[in-house]
Amino acid sequence: MSELRKDPIVNRWVIISEERGKRPSDFAETPSQLTTSCPFCAGNEHLTPSEIMAFRHEGTMKDQPGWSLRVVPNKFPALMVEGQESHRHNGFYEFMDGLGAHEVIIESPQHQCTLEEMSAPDFTNVIRAYRDRIRDLRNDTRLKYALIFKNQGAPAGATVEHTHSQLIATPVVPKTVEEELRGSQDFHQTHNQCVFCGILNDDRKDNRRIVLDRDGFITLEPFAARFPFETWILPATHEVRFEDMNDEKINALASVFQETLMRLRKALNHPPYNFVLHTAPLNTYVPDHAYHWHIEIIPKLTRVAGFEWGSGFFINPTAPENAATYLRQVRL
Amino acid sequence: MSELRKDPIVNRWVIISEERGKRPSDFAETPSQLTTSCPFCAGNEHLTPSEIMAFRHEGTMKDQPGWSLRVVPNKFPALMVEGQESHRHNGFYEFMDGLGAHEVIIESPQHQCTLEEMSAPDFTNVIRAYRDRIRDLRNDTRLKYALIFKNQGAPAGATVEHTHSQLIATPVVPKTVEEELRGSQDFHQTHNQCVFCGILNDDRKDNRRIVLDRDGFITLEPFAARFPFETWILPATHEVRFEDMNDEKINALASVFQETLMRLRKALNHPPYNFVLHTAPLNTYVPDHAYHWHIEIIPKLTRVAGFEWGSGFFINPTAPENAATYLRQVRL
Known part of the structure; x- marks a missing residue:
């Protein structure tokens, strides 16, 4: 356990998790290939x-x-x-x-x-x-x-x-989710709106960081992106929990999500990447304005080094406005 | 700028930092070797x-x-x-x-x-x-x-x-430092002592996570280590700012720090690593109990993947008590 x-x-x-435990000498081994x-x-x-x-x-x-x-x-x-x-x-x-x-x-x-x-x-x-x-x-x-x-x-x-x-x-x-919840609550107190809705509203006005905007979903490059080509997908209208979506919305999200991944793949030549789905906590009271589910996609293009670990400060070599331009221009 | x-x-x-800017196609290139x-x-x-x-x-x-x-x-x-x-x-x-x-x-x-x-x-x-x-x-x-x-x-x-x-x-x-400062303040309110001093005090009693304890400095594996063989070095008595050390203390720290790196190198066979020095903020009022400078060393043994980025939750396959045992047993 x-x-x-x-x-x-x-x-x-x-x-x-020592079930996955390793002796010091084990760390150098490369994971075995399991093709057969x-x-x-x-x-x-x-x-x-x-x-x-x-x-x-x-x-x-x-x-x-x-x-x-x-x-x-x-x-x-x-x-x-x-x-x-x-x-x-x-x-x-x-x-x-x-x-x-x-x-x-x-x-x-x-x-x-x-x-x-x-x-x-x-x-x-x-x-x-x-x-x-x-x-x-x-x-x-x-x-x-x-x-x-x-x-x-x-x-x-x-x-x-x-x-x-x-x-x-x-x-x-x-x-990470605790921080987003706390930040959303603070923002709501000051601005009387959901911070994610505020971002969508602002970014759709000037459009510089928007990659896709269709069928009720937005793909954008966030203003303070930690990583080059960090990309978020959010429902265009306020939704707290991913798991509350009906089948129709799932279909629309799938279409936008897959197109987003295809644009990243073409722009960055098949990059390795991570994505995470952030929805509201389970079995926990969350005020309706305090969360807005979203997906964060992080192409693995740079190495996170000592400065980032030590500070929580990230150095991003690509302005999100430029990343958005590249992604919009991709021809699929 | x-x-x-x-x-x-x-x-x-x-x-x-677009001065370091790259087009999407640049990310795939390996950095050039500069040996000559x-x-x-x-x-x-x-x-x-x-x-x-x-x-x-x-x-x-x-x-x-x-x-x-x-x-x-x-x-x-x-x-x-x-x-x-x-x-x-x-x-x-x-x-x-x-x-x-x-x-x-x-x-x-x-x-x-x-x-x-x-x-x-x-x-x-x-x-x-x-x-x-x-x-x-x-x-x-x-x-x-x-x-x-x-x-x-x-x-x-x-x-x-x-x-x-x-x-x-x-x-x-x-x-990261803001969080440590806030956490230290909260801990002080409850326990009326510096959280780092509390850790040192507790860990020196049972000794299971201590690697080195000499000349006024402690090397230990932290209780909730994020990474296998994550290692911290702290002054044994309360000190807020690294930069306030006199030459005598610098000598003692250097000896403990170098031995720590040598033990990690031997135990893990020349691992890549990061270290960061955490001292109190500059030009900012910091109550005396609210910080205790330290060094964090992170051998790069595992890949940080989607779960860690998405959650701020880390999975560590080596219990710090076992890592400390390995590091103590190294013969230099």
Whole structure:
């Protein structure tokens, strides 16, 4: 069982997960390639834990081929539902069991198919699976957050090549989301509006950072982007929770999201990237004005070095206005 | 001139530095090797901007060979002293000139000499240079922080191989330090002591996370370490500002710091790493109990991926207690 620990200075939680433990000499090894027996390929279902959900062709059976998307528990989970919720103390140190969930969304039965290459219906199913998994996990009232993220390419942290995303659900609200919630509340007190709505409103007026604006969704480069070509996707009107979207909205988001990824891929020549989905916390009271769900996409173009770690200050070599121009000009 | 921009949601400042600007196609290029004409090697002083300070053999001249350590302005600075201090607004967006300083501390005239291989007096001079540069920069009252950091090895972000550290001074207090200051104040209100002193006190009792404890300095693995073998060095008694150390303390710190780096190098087989020096803000009132300077060393062993960026939550595969055991057992 892993352990959650809270830093007593800045109250940042970390997961100490020695199940994934390594001796010092292990860190130098490169991850082994799994091309012949990829656990995520169709036909290799026995190599993963039993599936949690799948989109399947009629008449096919659980943990057998015949699926177009499959969600399974992570074989080496950082957190597990078997944990206890209780916080414990040792002096002023605070810690708790590694309670939570860690799932893998296998986006396609084909090893080589990326999100950008997928058919529109298959891409839509990926987004639908994200929604459905969050809806299911929020029934466990011990869970306070569900973070969906993707590491595309080894430089972005992918250890399995086969296209997939992950979901980690935690019993505490992550620091980044806490900060966004607090910032949104402060902004609302001063400006009497949602900060994300304010950004959309302002940015749509001068248009310099907007990449796409259609079907109820906006793709933009944020004013204070940390990374070159950092890209956000937000619903154009105020929505607190991603998982409250109906199928019609899921379809529209999928179309805008896939086009955004295709533009990034073309502009940056197949970059490795990460994306994360930020929705409101689960099982937690959130005032309606205090959050606005969004997706953050971060192409992995620069190395984050000592200055960034030490300061929380980022140096971005590409003005977001210029990145937006490049992305708009891409011909798909 | 670069620009400082504040994120309106979480109030995080970023530096948009297009002087370092790149077109999308430039990101794929690998940095060129500079082995034949390294600008930091003795004899190539003309390849850098004119030196700010140096430790020199008697009778040698500025910007000529004969130095053992040399500090020069960064040729491609993220921030410059020519900027204006004024904050400006565009709607609710806040920004300011890229005011500050960006210096390079060339730690040795020899291309191949690392901090671990240096003689003790040379290593001590590096620490002394850090102190002297901060003391000089705090005379510019527009500057609110001086962050010293090192990127060792290309995976840790080094773009020039020749051993060096950097200093970036900023007109605002970095987010990470703000958080430590706020956390320290909160802790003091509850526990009536400095949080760093509390940590040292507790950890020295059970000793499980202590690596070195001698000559007034402690090397430890923090309880909620974000990264495997994340290592901190702190003065054993309460000290707010690194730059207030006298020469005797500098000598003692240098000895503990170099031994710490040597232990990490041996345990982890020459890992790339970053370190950052956290001292109190400059030209800013800081209550005496509200800060305790320290050094954070982060070996670059794992890739930070989508989950960490998206959540501020870190997954650490090595319990700090085990890392401390490994580091104590290293035979130098």
